[in-house]
Amino acid sequence: HITYKSLNERANQVAHFLQQQGVVAGSIVPVCMECSVEMIIVFIAVLKVGAAYVPVDPQYPQERINFMLKDIDAKLVICNTDLKGKLDIDASIVSIDNSADQIWKESKENLDFKPGYTDLAYVIYTSGSTGQPKGVMIEHKSLLNYVLTFKQYFSVSPSDTVLQQSSISFDSMVEELYPALISGARVILVKGRGKDINAIKKFIEHDNVTLLSTTPTTLEWLNKANISSSSLRYIVSGGEVLSAEYITNLYPKVQVVNSYGPTEATVCVTYNEVKELSSAHLLGSPLPNVRLYVLDSHQNLVPIGALGELYIGGVQVARGYFNRPELTAQKFVDDKFSTEHGDRLYRSGDLARWRADGTLEYLGRNDEQIKIRGIRIELGEIENAIRKSQFVEQVVVLAKDSPQGKRLVAYYIPTSTYDREVLGNQLRLMLPEYMLPSSWVKIESLPLTPNGKINRRYLSTLEQEDISQVAYIAPRNELEQKLVLLWQELLNTERIGINDNFFELGGHSLLAMRLVSYMESKLQITVPIHILFQFSSISELSKYLEVQKKVDPPQETTTYKLIDI
Template identity: 35%
Template sequence: MGISKTQDYDAEHFLASKEGSSPFLDDILQGLEQGSDIHQSFTALFHQVADTYPNKTAIEFYQKTISYLELEQKSNQFAAFLTAGKVIEGSILAIALDRSIEMVVAMLGIVKAGCTYLPVDPKLPHERIQYMLEDAGARAIITSKSVLQEVKCTAEKLNIDTIFPILDEYSTSYVERIQDTSSLAYILYTSGSTGNPKGVKISHKNLTNLLLSVQKAPGMSPEDRLLAITTISFDIAGIELFLPLITGATIVMADSDAIKDGRSLLALLKEKEISFMQATPATWRMMVMAGWDKPLPVRILSGGEAFPKDLAIRLMELCEEVWNGYGPTETTIYSTMKRLDPSDTQITIGKPMANTDVYILDEAMNPVAEGEVGEIYISGEGVAKGYLGRPDLTAERFLPNNFDLDYPIIYKTGDLGCFLPSGEIVCKGRIDHQVKIRGFRIELGEIEQQLIKEPAIKEVAIHTWEDIPGNKRLVAYIVLEDASSTDEKKFSKFINLWKQNLKKSLPTYMIPVDWMPLEKLPLTANQKIDRKALPEPIPARPSFVNPKQQPATETEQLIHDIWCKSLRMSSISVEADFFELGGHSLLAVEVMTAVDQKTGKNVPLTTLFSHPTIRKFAAYLDQNSGDGAWASLVPIRSKGHLTPLYLVHGLAANAGTFYKLIDRLDEQQPIYGLQSKGLNGIDKPNETVQEMAAHYLQEILEQNPDGPYILGGYSFGGYVAFEMARMLTDMGKQVSKVLMFDTQAVNLPQKNHLSTGVLSRFNAQLAKRKVLFQVMLKAPKTYQKMKTRAVKRKKEKLLQKLGLAPAPPQDGRAAVIKKIREINHQAMVNYAPHSLDVPVIVFKAKIIPSRSENHWANGWTDYSKNVVVVPVKGDHFTLFEEPFVDDVGEKLKHLLNRSNH
């Protein structure tokens, strides 16, 4: 009973439950039984599927989509681009890109070029990225210009923004460059006990076997829609990105903000009609905490760490099917699989997948009896080719298989387990000091190796503890060289220093949350650290709070109390970062739910990520309620090393429109919005364009006195931005460019003598209806929203006129905006721009506004000798509405990247 052979799932049952399966899908499932298709690369399988479903949507991201044919051709062109350059087959190419369709194209292109891809999370510390690139001998890295600007490496940096515009010059034909499926598909770095991460070598055969196995159970059909939420540097991303593509299903890619927000993920499940999703237990718990209380027609797969029974039971009530997967990175993501059932008495990891054997052995490597605990060993087609450049470590973990000559290598997992009478396996935890937190594999020794370098530290031990289900955290137990430094104030200063040093080489999830000073570490009889004897960290962790950093307002005190309760702390500095204190997406949901209940507001979860200290978060709440200090300058994204972008509101006075750009521009691009003075209902509004420009510049110069600056404005805001540029140049400041989002410099109101005759009114209405008709054809959802809002406004006005509804308050928000809108309109009428020697970029709506002349540059050639026109989708009023804002964002990002380059 110590050995379990490959589990044969019921293929007939699977096919019967998947109506509409294609003959091609039937063939590859049959091929899996015979073991033939594992000798193909996954890109070859994708090529066949693309030929079967050319017009089907392969990927959705925001409002952008790409069909199977387009994805096939574009990735073929990417491969041709690489092979036409210096890249040779077999090279290792790193990829560090934000989530996008282009990211998937690049991954497929690298493999189709006969190369190996190395996934890199751009958010990792630069030292860690540099180590991986050098250790892997990466020949090149595919990235955006800003992502790795500060990383020093010998690998050539290929800018994705300069590659895509030239891909059409290359062949769209598929070329099979992978002659041997034992060659590498990707290298994935995992935490290493010696202080540096290690690269696991995964072959094409490894990956293909895994994909075909999961395609069979839990199963996937061309009708499925999978929600992809995992970063590419986490191995389970391979399931999300490649399984649908070898099946004919659709990938719905979630953005980086939604991944952190249980409410957003839950909304996506419903809105996008998702039928399959994979995540770690931490993410599933976050979604349940976010309000998932009604069943949805979705099949889910949980992996990455142990599946708590209470969570599994709850999810079985909410989903059609719940599957539990197990497997280390070294055996290609998953090695066993189990569909859970409410009648299960315990959560198991199931039975081996196709072409996989699992053994449970004692210390002498003999099989243990049924029910006895031993170490889990795995052999089969999923076992990796060892560690890159680490023959010593490979020899320790990848051992000769004496049980089955068909699979000569057996992998020593370090996990404990036992067989049940049913043949299923129960995982019992780890033998060594490896842990998993929110799905990330962490070698505690790697953190210890980094900390022991600190001069003040004599001894260190890293351990985990879990105060509430799902909230596992790292604890650092420290023995100091100088015992007197355990004074709370001194120790807190050390903690801050150690954290900053760790951040240079370790990802955020590997930074200890709790820090405990000890006189000495507990030891076993063999003089080894007795981790079981390490004390539980006290709730009031060393966190000296200066009186100046204590809550100073009611709102700060409210947030302070909520954070202390969630983080299990007695006191928190108002300047401390929520996530550095141990907060994560799961706790963020808990915190934001409490904020909603206490304040009556429902602010986005991303607010906590953009305002991660008590002081910043409280100021945000105060400003949004009108209680705090109010400013025209609104930081949308304040971080980033690129030239800041300052964007001025339209007639409606609010800068909220520009928040839609935050995920459409480079993450290193600072963005600031400008909103009209007086929107708080207290301050007196500015009445001329010149007054507005001077007021906005005053706030900008306080924040950024030296420049350079990129200014822009939507509609009316373009005039204000142009005037701000004039004032800055008069001061001797550098203005890189002025962006006009469909601002008209022809037919300014003072020159526009509109007739009031019947024929003129008829022509105006006809022109307006023509514009609306074009919007309706190109964006029906946007058109319907506009019509719904218009009908609602007319109904409200009619009811108010008839006395059936109360009139809006004279000092209410709507009345304030209406008043400022009228002031802004009059300021536009009175404004006369003067020529300026500054580049002007006109983002011109393709659907021409009904009251505008169709001048090729909207008239700005009269005021600047350097005018560039960028046509964008939509009309004047829908420019920043879905789906047109995607086009604006993409072209603005391309323009800014070219300028930075």
């Protein structure tokens, strides 16, 4: 636990320490730390100095982390000691835990400096179609507008408790953290690589959580979990389309708000407070100081009800992409509807239409950007990573619907040296788990349409090859048999051997969350979710569980709580 008084004093000490290290107003400081109170202290300290922080998820592959650090031209990186090995960069690396003795000798007094309206607050990297992630620059005015809007809309007060569960590399963390902090609310930080549904359910029911931000995919499972909470006031859904069936048990017991917004417009630009299930999918209306336009290919307004691309204007529009002037000019265009010089519109790439009642409806994308489990992904980045190997001549990656939700399928022309296992290992060093294809389809050539473009619709009809790359071995004991049955139910796959890899069979982080929940409810076995990433076959997992019987049971998910004085 930490009080607001201590939080502010420690942030001041870290801020004074950073100034001693040469951090000044306008500096850009990457922060590579696991979710913790110390990480929040560092974020606040960086802002107090007038610098901008770059959240870097330590769970990212090392190659991706190092690209981000080099792209941002980092002069100083803040991390914990155990993460220094992941940082291969010519920069000063400050380990907060190693520097603790020096930091806590610094002054606890507030700094005199206050950031300016147009100063950078943070830079968040998102998936990029060119094959590398791109940094989105968010200014203080944009952050301030959204944080104050969220606070006012949801009436955040000291009596609230907010569950913070997002990765630090996603801007959804902004709405889980800052509105609560400026309101004196209580924040529960869930520490660890992923959180199982039972843990989230437990926090909601036993820690009096009042506000929860999450994705529709997680919301669907919480809906099935029959949450019993008299304290939960609002659930904010965002990241992908909210279907009515995802909230049938939650609504109207809990008020559900569907939110929409790209990182380039500071978290969210619309809210739709669900009044009836049939309208759950709608985007709603623009937030204060945000302007939305549905335009045609010539950037002219389309009539109500007509399809067009959604352009976003107003105070929450980002400064642009870091060190990407051409892409910035392409995606951030002059706002011809504004009388203010220099105002710009962000081209979202989302297709939408205005309804007669003044609400906005999402109708898909006009490019290859997709969202899987609420995470924005550029298929081109995955394709470029695969092409870098010596195993594939050509590749096209598509997102296909499956019983487990959307999954990534790679259609590839192999080289003579093709080795699926080695290729998979290479990709794990380059891409986050959520960007790894779960299925592969070998093709002889790329099918083309009459006008010479790749026929993606035809590709999507092709059958995948055997997703299991290992010889089938049947379960050998009762535990393995029970685990096979759970995997078959979750993965919708009949033939599963004990050496098959959960993630190569189509599993992903959210299915892993559900597996943890199933194991606890159906087998009375409690296992931390990170163990599934470490032991991802039934044979490995069963060996781990047998060993755990002889030692103390695993500890529950670690939590940190920020409480008012």
